[in-house]
Amino acid sequence: MAAVAVIGAGSWGTALALLLCRNGHQVRLWGHDPAHIAALCQDLENKAFLPNFPLPPTLEPTADLTATVAGVDAVLVVVPSQFFATTIKQLVAVLPADMGIAWATKGFDPDSGRLLHELVQTVGGERDLGVLSGPSFATEVARGLPTAVTVAASRPAYAEYLATLFHSDRFRAYRHDDLIGVQVGGAAKNVLAIATGIADGLGFGANTRSALITRGLAELIRLGMVLGAKRETFMGLAGLGDLVLTCTDNQSRNRRLGLALAQGQSLAQALAAIGQEVEGVVTVRAVCKLAALHKIDMPIAQQVQAVLYEGRTPQAATQLLLERTGKVELD
Ligand SMILES: NC(=O)c1ccc[n+]([C@@H]2O[C@H](COP(=O)([O-])OP(=O)(O)OC[C@H]3O[C@@H](n4cnc5c(N)ncnc54)[C@H](O)[C@@H]3O)[C@@H](O)[C@H]2O)c1
Numbered sequence: 327m328a329a330v331a332v333i334g335a336g337s338w339g340t341a342l343a344l345l346l347c348r349n350g351h352q353v354r355l356w357g358h359d360p361a362h363i364a365a366l367c368q369d370l371e372n373k374a375f376l377p378n379f380p381l382p383p384t385l386e387p388t389a390d391l392t393a394t395v396a397g398v399d400a401v402l403v404v405v406p407s408q409f410f411a412t413t414i415k416q417l418v419a420v421l422p423a424d425m426g427i428a429w430a431t432k433g434f435d436p437d438s439g440r441l442l443h444e445l446v447q448t449v450g451g452e453r454d455l456g457v458l459s460g461p462s463f464a465t466e467v468a469r470g471l472p473t474a475v476t477v478a479a480s481r482p483a484y485a486e487y488l489a490t491l492f493h494s495d496r497f498r499a500y501r502h503d504d505l506i507g508v509q510v511g512g513a514a515k516n517v518l519a520i521a522t523g524i525a526d527g528l529g530f531g532a533n534t535r536s537a538l539i540t541r542g543l544a545e546l547i548r549l550g551m552v553l554g555a556k557r558e559t560f561m562g563l564a565g566l567g568d569l570v571l572t573c574t575d576n577q578s579r580n581r582r583l584g585l586a587l588a589q590g591q592s593l594a595q596a597l598a599a600i601g602q603e604v605e606g607v608v609t610v611r612a613v614c615k616l617a618a619l620h621k622i623d624m625p626i627a628q629q630v631q632a633v634l635y636e637g638r639t640p641q642a643a644t645q646l647l648l649e650r651t652g653k654v655e656l657d
């Protein structure tokens with residue numbers, strides 16, 4: 327059994343920490359906010375981000391990063407992408423130089439637009455890198471509902487090590503070698519879930535939803551290919567799997583944001599009502615910048631950006647998508 331540091335005490339970090347404890351591991355769960363961690367220690371529950379799931383004695387909440395990683399066998403970072411760079415910088419300062427870093431964050435580095443493995447390489451030097459991604463709502467994992475994810479790593483043995491930590495009869499962790507594709511899938515699907523939420527919120531039907539998911543997948547593949555991903559990765563859990571989950575179920579915060587925008591709420595109102603991280607709001611900027619840089623067509627992502635940041639109404643954005651000239655289906 328291993329000692330694991332989970333860095334990020336939000337809903338996903340807490341759900342993965344609970345899973346690791348159920349798998350028999352000893353877990354330290356780090357949060358940046360000492361008051362929140364004090365509440366976790368007192369309530370033995372993460373009331374702010376994952377209520378109604380008792381924390382077992384093998385899960386130790388802490389706000390001390392040095393103490394969190396002391397003597398652990400593995401480290402998993404699960405902070406939202408906007409805090410990822412700062413957290414990694416703090417982490418590498420207290421982590422042995424040969425210790426691998428894995429993450430379950432879904433997004434790009436907002437400042438540089440780079441994928442997170444590039445940032446970790448730059449800040450953390452040569453070491454094992456791994457990512458856990460795929461269709462997985464925190465609450466369902468905490469409830470022990472059957473879930474399957476992808477674990478990709480820079481080295482097959484590290485992917486196998488990480489997958490073994492998480493794998494159980496309720497949480498199947500499939501190994502993968504496409505670090506880039508798995509990250510692009512997990513990040514970009516959030517933008518497409520906002521688009522699908524908008525369409526559903528405007529009252530469009532099942533045909534429209536399916537069209538957006540499928541044409542969204544084409545955009546995601548285009549982006550992945552220019553960044554060096556393998557095309558087939560997008561047919562797996564971290565691609566189509568997560569895209570379908572997030573675009574079709576109202577547990578998704580990104581989808582709910584789209585629904586709220588279509589119903590006339592402002593971005594600020596919608597975010598306040600959701601009260602948690604909505605990664606697509608940050609990710610859409612990186613995605614559109616990358617699309618422009620690599621000269622690839624990502625019309626759905628561009629319309630999401632226009633709705634979020636350029637004052638375009640959901641109705642106008644939808645109309646602009648529909649008015650595009652016909653084209654061949656496959657690139
Ligand atoms: N919630 C899910 O179901 C789920 C599932 C899969 C992946 N993810 C991904 O996991 C990542 C984390 O999301 P979440 O759902 O746990 O977020 P959350 O909204 O539940 O929690 C917010 C998190 O942000 C952290 N935070 C806030 N300010 C911070 C700061 N200044 N420095 C460091 N951390 C700070 C909080 O401690 C908390 O961990 C995201 O990339 C998300 O896409 C979430």
Ligand SMILES: O=P(O)(O)OC[C@H](O)CO
Pocket residue numbers: 432460461462463516519568571572577578579580581603604605
């Ligand atoms: O609630 P969302 O939209 O952030 O999605 C959560 C997970 O990424 C689903 O796999």
